[in-house]
Amino acid sequence: MTGPAPMTAGDRRRAYAGPAFLSHGFRPFFFLGACWAAIAIPLWLAAFTHGYGIGGDAMRWHAHEMLFGYLAAIVAGFLMTAIPNWTGRLPVMGLPLFLFVLVWLAGRIAMVVGNGVPASAIDSAFLILLAGFAWREVLRGKNWRNLPVCIFVSLFALGNVLFHLESHAALPANIGQRLGLSVAVMLMTLIGGRIIPSFTINWMKKQGTRPLPAPFGPFDKIALALTGLTLIGWIAAPDQVLVGYAFIVVGALHLARLARWRGWRTLGEPLVAILHLAYAWLVAAFFTLGVAIVRPDLITPSLALHVLTAGAIGQLTMAVMTRASLGHCGRPLEAGAGTTTIYALIFLGAAVRVAGPFTAVDYALLMSASGLLWISGFLLFAILYGPMLFTPRRS
Structure with a gap:
C-alpha cells in the first residue's frame, strides 16, 4: 500500500484557513x-514647518522612512x-x-522614538530577514534566473545598515541612501523591464493592436549594464561630472527603451498606461540627476532626488500595488474612477514638488500642497483597496 501523496505548494496554499489578510x-x-x-x-511636514524633533534628525528620518520604511514594505x-x-514553493x-509584519512595525516605531544603536538594530532586522527569505526560496527552488533579485535585496539591506552606521563611523555622507536608491533603480529597470512590456503585449493582443512592444534583447542588456555602472559611480563619487554625463546618457537609453514599449497605444487602459508613465518618471530622474551634477545651478540635487522618489x-x-492587488484578489484587471484618481493624485503631488522651486509660491505652502496631494493617493488606496486586502480572494 502507498500512503497519501505529499501536499504540493498549491495544495497547502488552498488549505490555508487563517485570516485572508495574512494569506x-x-x-x-x-x-x-x-x-x-x-x-x-x-509627520515630516510638521517637523519641517514647526521644528519638531523626530528620530533625532528630521531630514534624515524622512529620507530613511520613505526609502527603508515605505519602499521596504x-x-x-x-x-x-x-x-x-x-x-513553485509555499508562500509565507x-x-x-x-x-x-511585526518586525517591520517594530522598525517604524523604533525610528520614531529613538535614534541610537538599539533603534538602528531593530530597524535593520527586517530587510536582513527579507534578504534571507529571498535567498532561501530562490536557492531551494533552483530559480537561478532570479538570483539578481536576491543580490539586490541584500544590497538594499546593506544600504540600510550603512545609513545607520554613518552616525557612528567615518563613512561618506549619505552613502547608505545612495546605495538604497541605486538598488531601487535597478529593481525598477529590471522588474519593470519585464512586467511593463509583458502586460502591454497582453493588453494589445486583446485589443488587436499592432505592432507589439519590442521584446527584451541585447539593447535592454546594454542599458541595464550601463545603468549599473553609472549607479556604482554615483555611490562612490556623487559629485563627479563624468557621473553626471553618464546619467544623461543612461537617461537617453531608457527613453529609447520606453519608446520601444509603445506605451502611447495603451492610453485606453489606465492600469497599463500608468506603468509607462511611471517609467517616464524614471527617465526624467536620470536626466535630472545628471544635470544636478553637471549644472547644479539649474537643478538642485534635492529636486532630482524627488523626481526619483516622489x-x-x-x-x-x-x-x-493596484494591479497586483486586483489580480491576486480575483478582481477584474480594470482601473475604475477611484484607481485612476489614485494615480492622478500621486502624479500631481510629485509634479507640484518638482515644479514648485521654479515658481514664486512660498516654499512651505508648496511642500504642504505637494504632500497633501501625494498622501491623498495613498490614503485613497487604503480606503478603496483595504477591504479587498482583508477579505478572501474571489473565485
Whole structure:
C-alpha cells in the first residue's frame, strides 16, 4: 500500500484557513506601506514647518522612512507574492507572515522614538530577514534566473545598515541612501523591464493592436549594464561630472527603451498606461540627476532626488500595488474612477514638488500642497483597496 501523496505548494496554499489578510505578503505590506506613507509625510511636514524633533534628525528620518520604511514594505509585499510564483514553493502566510509584519512595525516605531544603536538594530532586522527569505526560496527552488533579485535585496539591506552606521563611523555622507536608491533603480529597470512590456503585449493582443512592444534583447542588456555602472559611480563619487554625463546618457537609453514599449497605444487602459508613465518618471530622474551634477545651478540635487522618489518610485510602486492587488484578489484587471484618481493624485503631488522651486509660491505652502496631494493617493488606496486586502480572494 502507498500512503497519501505529499501536499504540493498549491495544495497547502488552498488549505490555508487563517485570516485572508495574512494569506499573501502583498496584503499586509501593501496596505501598511500605503498607510505609513500617508502618516510619515505629515509627520515630516510638521517637523519641517514647526521644528519638531523626530528620530533625532528630521531630514534624515524622512529620507530613511520613505526609502527603508515605505519602499521596504512594498518590496517585501511584492517579493513574498512573486517568489512563490517563480519557484513553485509555499508562500509565507499565517503566523510567519505576521511575525515579518511585526518586525517591520517594530522598525517604524523604533525610528520614531529613538535614534541610537538599539533603534538602528531593530530597524535593520527586517530587510536582513527579507534578504534571507529571498535567498532561501530562490536557492531551494533552483530559480537561478532570479538570483539578481536576491543580490539586490541584500544590497538594499546593506544600504540600510550603512545609513545607520554613518552616525557612528567615518563613512561618506549619505552613502547608505545612495546605495538604497541605486538598488531601487535597478529593481525598477529590471522588474519593470519585464512586467511593463509583458502586460502591454497582453493588453494589445486583446485589443488587436499592432505592432507589439519590442521584446527584451541585447539593447535592454546594454542599458541595464550601463545603468549599473553609472549607479556604482554615483555611490562612490556623487559629485563627479563624468557621473553626471553618464546619467544623461543612461537617461537617453531608457527613453529609447520606453519608446520601444509603445506605451502611447495603451492610453485606453489606465492600469497599463500608468506603468509607462511611471517609467517616464524614471527617465526624467536620470536626466535630472545628471544635470544636478553637471549644472547644479539649474537643478538642485534635492529636486532630482524627488523626481526619483516622489515621482518614479511613488508612481511605479502604486502601479504595481493596484494591479497586483486586483489580480491576486480575483478582481477584474480594470482601473475604475477611484484607481485612476489614485494615480492622478500621486502624479500631481510629485509634479507640484518638482515644479514648485521654479515658481514664486512660498516654499512651505508648496511642500504642504505637494504632500497633501501625494498622501491623498495613498490614503485613497487604503480606503478603496483595504477591504479587498482583508477579505478572501474571489473565485
